[in-house]
Amino acid sequence: xxxxxxxxxxxxxxxxxxxxxxxxxxxxxxxxxxxxxxxxxxxxxxxxxxxxxxxxxxxxxxxxxxxxxxxxxxxxxxxxxxxxxxxxxxxxxxxxxxxxxxxxxxxxxxxxxxxxxxxxxxxxxxxxxxxxxxxxxxxxxxxxxxxxxxxxxxxxxxxxxxxxxxxxxxxxxxxxxxxxxxxxxxxxxxxxxxxxxxxxxxxxxxxxxxxxxxxxxxxxxxxxxxxxxxxxxx
Amino acid sequence: xxxxxxxxxxxxxxxxxxxxxxxxxxxxxxxxxxxxxxxxxxxxxxxxxxxxxxxxxxxxxxxxxxxxxxxxxxxxxxx
Numbered sequence: 339x340x341x342x343x344x345x346x347x348x349x350x351x352x353x354x355x356x357x358x359x360x361x362x363x364x365x366x367x368x369x370x371x372x373x374x375x376x377x378x379x380x381x382x383x384x385x386x387x388x389x390x391x392x393x394x395x396x397x398x399x400x401x402x403x404x405x406x407x408x409x410x411x412x413x414x415x416x417x418x419x420x421x422x423x424x425x426x427x428x429x430x431x432x433x434x435x436x437x438x439x440x441x442x443x444x445x446x447x448x449x450x451x452x453x454x455x456x457x458x459x460x461x462x463x464x465x466x467x468x469x470x471x472x473x474x475x476x477x478x479x480x481x482x483x484x485x486x487x488x489x490x491x492x493x494x495x496x497x498x499x500x501x502x503x504x505x506x507x508x509x510x511x512x513x514x515x516x517x518x519x520x521x522x523x524x525x526x527x528x529x530x531x532x533x534x535x536x537x538x539x540x541x542x543x544x545x546x547x548x549x550x551x552x553x554x555x556x557x558x559x560x561x562x563x564x565x566x567x568x569x570x571x572x
Numbered sequence: 573x574x575x576x577x578x579x580x581x582x583x584x585x586x587x588x589x590x591x592x593x594x595x596x597x598x599x600x601x602x603x604x605x606x607x608x609x610x611x612x613x614x615x616x617x618x619x620x621x622x623x624x625x626x627x628x629x630x631x632x633x634x635x636x637x638x639x640x641x642x643x644x645x646x647x648x649x650x651x
Binding site for chain 1: 585586588589591592636637638640642643
């Protein structure tokens with residue numbers, strides 16, 4: 339049983355990470371506990387961390403490939419060990435790119451198909467609710483989320499995509515207002531409208547849109563809050 | 573010893589950058605340009621003096637960092 343004070347989250351900061359403050363607000367709001375800030379040079383995680391969060395931004399200036407340098411930084415070794423122990427990991431935007439580069443999630447995020455940086459709101463459909471990240475949503479629920487990325491076009495070979503679908507590892511899909519995963523709804527060109535995917539054990543989630551930026555009516559909505567409430571209760 | 577690592581998007585992987593370059597060439601009036609693919613070249617100064625070992629090391633570097641083999645292929649040459 340968890341001690342009073344809720345889930346212990348650690349938010350990783352690389353040079354160029356810029357969304358950690360929003361993420362910490364969302365996590366604190368849902369868990370009642372201020373997350374710890376973890377510097378990229380750390381070689382161990384603080385004892386008792388339940389959830390590691392990789393935030394959005396432009397780590398290392400997106401040099402080489404988005405997330406490529408961050409994925410090889412010292413803190414990623416204890417994070418991979420945390421994943422191997424079944425620990426929870428959330429990667430958003432650049433965090434998703436880092437998880438793919440680190441091999442903790444399959445596939446890669448290519449330049450948006452239209453070459454444009456997309457800074458706008460999107461809709462995504464919650465594909466399953468029996469995971470630590472989505473228990474507070476309804477299955478098939480269509481939620482709004484801001485997105486802001488230049489490289490969010492999810493790519494994997496056909497066999498990997500089939501495996502992800504077969505194993506129920508697609509977390510969120512880009513959809514239109516009616517909830518249909520049309521080609522046009524995948525604004526960045528993502529294969530099979532994939533906005534987010536799970537690891538095999540459903541304990542690692544990576545997604546491009548930013549649920550942490552829709553957790554308060556003052557932000558224009560609270561569609562992202564159930565994700566953090568799900569984690570707080572996980 | 574110097575190694576040159578050429579990293580290219582795999583065939584079948586969408587290369588919007590290459591497409592944009594192709595369109596720009598067309599608007600400059602260059603006719604007859606087919607598919608354009610854009611990659612990157614990375615040059616490495618290596619202390620290793622044995623060519624075989626240098627190539628092997630550069631290939632290991634490419635596999636582990638310089639290329640993402642999910643989406644990119646690479647080749648190494650000593651120059």
